[in-house]
Amino acid sequence: MSATRPTTSAQKDISMERQKAMLARHFQELSKVRETGRKVAYTFVPGNLTELISEAGMLGVYPEINALQSGMRQRSADFIHEAERLGHNEDVCTYVKCDIGMLTKGNIGPTGEKLPPPDLLLLSYTGCFTFMKWFELLRREYHCEIAMLHVPYAADGQPTEAMRQYIAKQLRNEVIPKFEKVSGKKLDLDSLAARLRRSALAEEDLSWVLESAKKKPSPIDAYFGAVYYVGPIFTAFRGGEDCIGYYRALRQEVKSRLEHGEGPVTPDGTLAKERFRLVVEGPPNWTHFRDFWKIFYEEGVVFVASTYTKVGGLYDRGFRHGAEKDPLLSLADYCLSCYTNLSLPARVDLLERYVREYAADGFIFNSIKSCKSFSAGQLVMLREVEKRTGIPGAFIESDLVDPRYYSQANIKNRVESYLQMLDQRRRA
Amino acid sequence: MGHYLGIDLGSTTTKAVLIDGAGKVQGFGLTNTRSSYEVAAAIARGEALADAQLSRIEAELSRLGQSAAELGAEVRRAYRVEVAAGRLASLRARTLELARATPKGDGAAQKLEALFAKMLADATPLFSPLAADRSRFFRDVVAARFLSEAEELAQAREISFELAMGAFDRAVVEMENTEVAAELGPTLERAMARARFSPAKAQAVAEARGAVERQPLEVSRMVGTGYGRQRLPFPKEQIRSEILCHGLGAHALFSKTRTVLDIGGQDTKAIQVDEQGVVTSFQMNDRCAAGCGRYLGYIAEEMNLGIHELGPLALTATRAVRISSTCTVFAGVELRERLSLGERRENILLGLHRAIVLRAMSLLARSGGVKDEFTFTGGVARNPAVVRELQSLIDRHYGERRLNVHSDSIYTGALGAALFAQRQGEA
Numbered sequence: 001m002s003a004t005r006p007t008t009s010a011q012k013d014i015s016m017e018r019q020k021a022m023l024a025r026h027f028q029e030l031s032k033v034r035e036t037g038r039k040v041a042y043t044f045v046p047g048n049l050t051e052l053i054s055e056a057g058m059l060g061v062y063p064e065i066n067a068l069q070s071g072m073r074q075r076s077a078d079f080i081h082e083a084e085r086l087g088h089n090e091d092v093c094t095y096v097k098c099d100i101g102m103l104t105k106g107n108i109g110p111t112g113e114k115l116p117p118p119d120l121l122l123l124s125y126t127g128c129f130t131f132m133k134w135f136e137l138l139r140r141e142y143h144c145e146i147a148m149l150h151v152p153y154a155a156d157g158q159p160t161e162a163m164r165q166y167i168a169k170q171l172r173n174e175v176i177p178k179f180e181k182v183s184g185k186k187l188d189l190d191s192l193a194a195r196l197r198r199s200a201l202a203e204e205d206l207s208w209v210l211e212s213a214k215k216k217p218s219p220i221d222a223y224f225g226a227v228y229y230v231g232p233i234f235t236a237f238r239g240g241e242d243c244i245g246y247y248r249a250l251r252q253e254v255k256s257r258l259e260h261g262e263g264p265v266t267p268d269g270t271l272a273k274e275r276f277r278l279v280v281e282g283p284p285n286w287t288h289f290r291d292f293w294k295i296f297y298e299e300g301v302v303f304v305a306s307t308y309t310k311v312g313g314l315y316d317r318g319f320r321h322g323a324e325k326d327p328l329l330s331l332a333d334y335c336l337s338c339y340t341n342l343s344l345p346a347r348v349d350l351l352e353r354y355v356r357e358y359a360a361d362g363f364i365f366n367s368i369k370s371c372k373s374f375s376a377g378q379l380v381m382l383r384e385v386e387k388r389t390g391i392p393g394a395f396i397e398s399d400l401v402d403p404r405y406y407s408q409a410n411i412k413n414r415v416e417s418y419l420q421m422l423d424q425r426r427r428a
Numbered sequence: 429m430g431h432y433l434g435i436d437l438g439s440t441t442t443k444a445v446l447i448d449g450a451g452k453v454q455g456f457g458l459t460n461t462r463s464s465y466e467v468a469a470a471i472a473r474g475e476a477l478a479d480a481q482l483s484r485i486e487a488e489l490s491r492l493g494q495s496a497a498e499l500g501a502e503v504r505r506a507y508r509v510e511v512a513a514g515r516l517a518s519l520r521a522r523t524l525e526l527a528r529a530t531p532k533g534d535g536a537a538q539k540l541e542a543l544f545a546k547m548l549a550d551a552t553p554l555f556s557p558l559a560a561d562r563s564r565f566f567r568d569v570v571a572a573r574f575l576s577e578a579e580e581l582a583q584a585r586e587i588s589f590e591l592a593m594g595a596f597d598r599a600v601v602e603m604e605n606t607e608v609a610a611e612l613g614p615t616l617e618r619a620m621a622r623a624r625f626s627p628a629k630a631q632a633v634a635e636a637r638g639a640v641e642r643q644p645l646e647v648s649r650m651v652g653t654g655y656g657r658q659r660l661p662f663p664k665e666q667i668r669s670e671i672l673c674h675g676l677g678a679h680a681l682f683s684k685t686r687t688v689l690d691i692g693g694q695d696t697k698a699i700q701v702d703e704q705g706v707v708t709s710f711q712m713n714d715r716c717a718a719g720c721g722r723y724l725g726y727i728a729e730e731m732n733l734g735i736h737e738l739g740p741l742a743l744t745a746t747r748a749v750r751i752s753s754t755c756t757v758f759a760g761v762e763l764r765e766r767l768s769l770g771e772r773r774e775n776i777l778l779g780l781h782r783a784i785v786l787r788a789m790s791l792l793a794r795s796g797g798v799k800d801e802f803t804f805t806g807g808v809a810r811n812p813a814v815v816r817e818l819q820s821l822i823d824r825h826y827g828e829r830r831l832n833v834h835s836d837s838i839y840t841g842a843l844g845a846a847l848f849a850q851r852q853g854e855a
Binding site: 379383386392395409410412413414416417420421424425428 | 655658668669670671672704706707708709710711712794796
């Protein structure tokens, strides 16, 4: 029996096509900056200040996204090898090595067009220490302006007022002046505030889409499907009309699937029967994305919630850009509340809530070999979620973009064993 | 009453267990895993069925008033020797065919024919150990003997060593991947003739066999598990993860089991089970097979020892050399390095065994610790040095725990699979 059936909904590709077109336009604009004179900022996804970049009339480049795209296009192994040849250790974050390798080999982006060098390196999130080291490497290469925003880690679970003010002050005194210097344009705070309110429109629709997974059967896969859904809002498009349009269309698409009682769309068609509802912690593997996904959809697994799709904003927990009148405080709240900035207990709380609110049968951790900062403590987290929910969890290991750390047979074995174990519990 | 079969297709060995409707074990089958998983599964299955039939014959003999234990064992031994002799005959045919196909092959084939004749004449002493020690396989026994005979012929310049070994290697692989399980009846007839059973004994066995065959052994359902389970010709619902099978199998062997450690050829698994044998948590090694059975296999090869000799030798050590790596790929390097530093072989071996156990301890800790009772399964559980080291580390880290090792521990996964088949059959 096949777990999937051919997709009937003609709607399925509209949002996907729309996103593709948006990306193509963006990379085309990037390839033309020498003619247009537009300035370029390189920045990371967690805590990204995309609205600020757009407001300054600049274009964003997201090295992590380039790395994951290289992984999906089977280029990362070469890039990583190149970086290792330059002396980067086997243990170094593979996103970094993939990016450095890509840069060394001509900096050709995912669309085949050459990426322009940065005019500004904007380090807007410091919770991942590797980000700092990554930008140190890029600065050595590019000798451009650099702006660093220090985001305090919310160790006690909740950001404090002092943390918010501290971030707003840095934005005002350090980051914005840098932007103005690079772009040659005075920043209009009212216009920024309006842009943030536009971001919130898309955030509203995305949250609706993610929460649709509470329905049985879920119309979406909140992991393998949702990594596409969060694409525009996590990157260069948030705050723009394109982004609003994309999420409106996506919401319509999901609404229609919901009305027809349809499950998520997989590469092999619509999932016919939802057998297991799982919550997942950690990013997917990108080099074997489809094979990795297949292990799950073949068994009728639907991911109903994931933490990875919250690394660029916890919108489903209510955060909205522009909710705060002062746009700088709004940005501060955003940076502080991204999933990457949560403490281990806060991450456990979130996972527990997901398991309960989405009526999950189980949960799984995909631990990333080369990501020390995010993988540390995951086993303890797993045990704690098990204790609180009374449901056993599963632990698998792979990597972001280093294919050497991915073993299909091993992961399949563990996942199948886990699902059979859940099944056995269900029968008992 | 229907029977249920479990097959555990491991990376090194393939195991089969046949149970009856009451869950009682009726027969075991064990063979080395080949590149054709179907053949390995068929051989193991055939062995388990034959084993079950031989047990029934044994029971029947005792009903007929024979000294069952003695005669039964005799029948079994003769049967195993006969099966191996049959395989040796097919191996001879194919090796000679391949030798003849080479330039100047006719002369070589003649020499090889004589070599095989010698081996066949020695079939009984050559293959008797197979009946006693299940960890030895036909291929290993035959290859060792053929190698030494061929070396002798080559030294006397009677044959080209490369030609002989080339033909033999190809033939043995081909044969292993195409052969079918031996038929019980005719094989038994030949076995008794070869072993020169007295007419009275042969008559008794034939009668017992007749009684047994009037009630054919019927396999109602099979479940497959193990590393190669995806490639078994079974429908999906008849395939179970080896983690669940080891959990259930260990529970069947020792009902108070709460923690299971399985060290197989290329996997180490730490499993927690509840009072029903249902798995509640597990951890296994990632893609790297460091510290698994295969590691010991390489070490044995490097030391030119049988794998079963490693543990006992390690137990004679006076101290354990500190070994940092259990990397299977570098096992040989590690070993040679220590030898070149002047370390004693058994002390190095003990260190290697301890390193394996340390790695397993980490998986156990990650799976939720070691609870009472603790059952150790898989091929490596037959190694006494691993068992001793494990016991001592568990005592130190978790306090006193009852450590169970069953003499048939290698079959635990297949037993679990058979029990799943039984449940499915009854559902």
